[in-house]
Amino acid sequence: MKNTFCLILFSLAPLLLHSQSNQDKTDSVVIIERDLEESTSLHVVTPILIRNSGLNANYEYNSSQSGFWNNTAANFFSSLILPGSAQIANRNWKRAGLFVAVEALSIYMILDYRNRGNSGERRYEQYADDNWSVVQYSEWLIDYHSIHGINNPHLPELKNLLQGNEAAFDPDQDWDVVDLEILRNVERNTPYVTTDDLGANNFSHVLPGYGSQQYYELIAKYYQYQAGWRDYDQFHNSLGHTEDLYYERYLIDRNGAFASPMFFEGARLSERFNDDFRRSRLFTSILITNHFLSAFDSYFTIKLKQNRLQATSSILPGQQLVVSYSF
Numbered sequence: 001m002k003n004t005f006c007l008i009l010f011s012l013a014p015l016l017l018h019s020q021s022n023q024d025k026t027d028s029v030v031i032i033e034r035d036l037e038e039s040t041s042l043h044v045v046t047p048i049l050i051r052n053s054g055l056n057a058n059y060e061y062n063s064s065q066s067g068f069w070n071n072t073a074a075n076f077f078s079s080l081i082l083p084g085s086a087q088i089a090n091r092n093w094k095r096a097g098l099f100v101a102v103e104a105l106s107i108y109m110i111l112d113y114r115n116r117g118n119s120g121e122r123r124y125e126q127y128a129d130d131n132w133s134v135v136q137y138s139e140w141l142i143d144y145h146s147i148h149g150i151n152n153p154h155l156p157e158l159k160n161l162l163q164g165n166e167a168a169f170d171p172d173q174d175w176d177v178v179d180l181e182i183l184r185n186v187e188r189n190t191p192y193v194t195t196d197d198l199g200a201n202n203f204s205h206v207l208p209g210y211g212s213q214q215y216y217e218l219i220a221k222y223y224q225y226q227a228g229w230r231d232y233d234q235f236h237n238s239l240g241h242t243e244d245l246y247y248e249r250y251l252i253d254r255n256g257a258f259a260s261p262m263f264f265e266g267a268r269l270s271e272r273f274n275d276d277f278r279r280s281r282l283f284t285s286i287l288i289t290n291h292f293l294s295a296f297d298s299y300f301t302i303k304l305k306q307n308r309l310q311a312t313s314s315i316l317p318g319q320q321l322v323v324s325y326s327f
Contacts, residue, residue: 086298106287113280120273133167137228154185220266235260
């Protein structure tokens with residue numbers, strides 16, 4: 001009986017050992033699976049490029065842009081023609097607002113100063129027409145030669161034109177009396193006689209044609225034309241240039257001391273409208289600059305988007321981030 005029990009036990013041993021082995025294996029598998037789960041939850045991370053991050057969102061946004069507004073030339077010329085247009089299309093709101101604001105302000109200031117300049121120019125020209133006479137200026141030139149004993153071969157012709165005529169301070173009448181070429185010949189042969197008694201060359205300018213821009217500029221700029229203003233004789237009377245000092249009204253002071261108030265008022269009016277025109281040109285330059293700045297800004301913005309950061313990550317062990325940037 002004892003021998004029989006030992007025999008049965010011996011025969012069942014392999015089966016018991018096999019069962020125990022399977023149980024150990026099962027426990028081992030459970031442990032391994034548990035470790036794997038813990039390991040996965042602790043150490044395996046989502047690849048960097050598929051995370052829902054700001055970089056990935058920006059990358060996807062940039063990658064989605066295509067067609068007309070992803071073309072550097074199209075952006076450049078769009079903003080060159082209409083500043084801020086490409087920035088609006090590419091959602092660069094702040095820069096778009098800046099370029100549009102500069103554009104609008106520049107256009108407004110250009111038109112405003114140009115209108116002021118045109119209005120001021122008309123005001124000055126009317127002032128000059130009412131208060132400067134080519135006949136009075138020519139009469140002063142004749143007396144100027146006589147007082148200073150100056151010989152001028154063209155002076156007799158000018159005298160013949162002025163006989164029996166007086167200054168009307170009306171351009172339509174006064175310019176019917178004086179021949180411009182004869183007057184210019186006299187001017188070319190007339191020397192400066194100044195208050196400091198220093199020698200000087202002949203007159204530096206000849207009178208431009210009536211109504212020209214140069215005509216209105218010169219009569220309120222150069223002292224050789226001071227005598228054509230309506231208040232010239234009255235002004236010198238107030239200075240005491242009468243009787244023995246009468247000749248002083250035929251002198252030219254280099255600092256303008258003998259030019260009348262109307263001369264300087266004309267100079268002031270002329271300077272004012274010219275300043276307005278200069279400001280208009282300044283804002284025109286700002287306007288042009290704004291077009292080019294907007295164009296280059298949109299060009300380089302798109303260029304940088306096209307050459308944006310490209311990031312990739314490896315899914316293999318020993319993960320690494322690869323960043324490349326191309327120009």
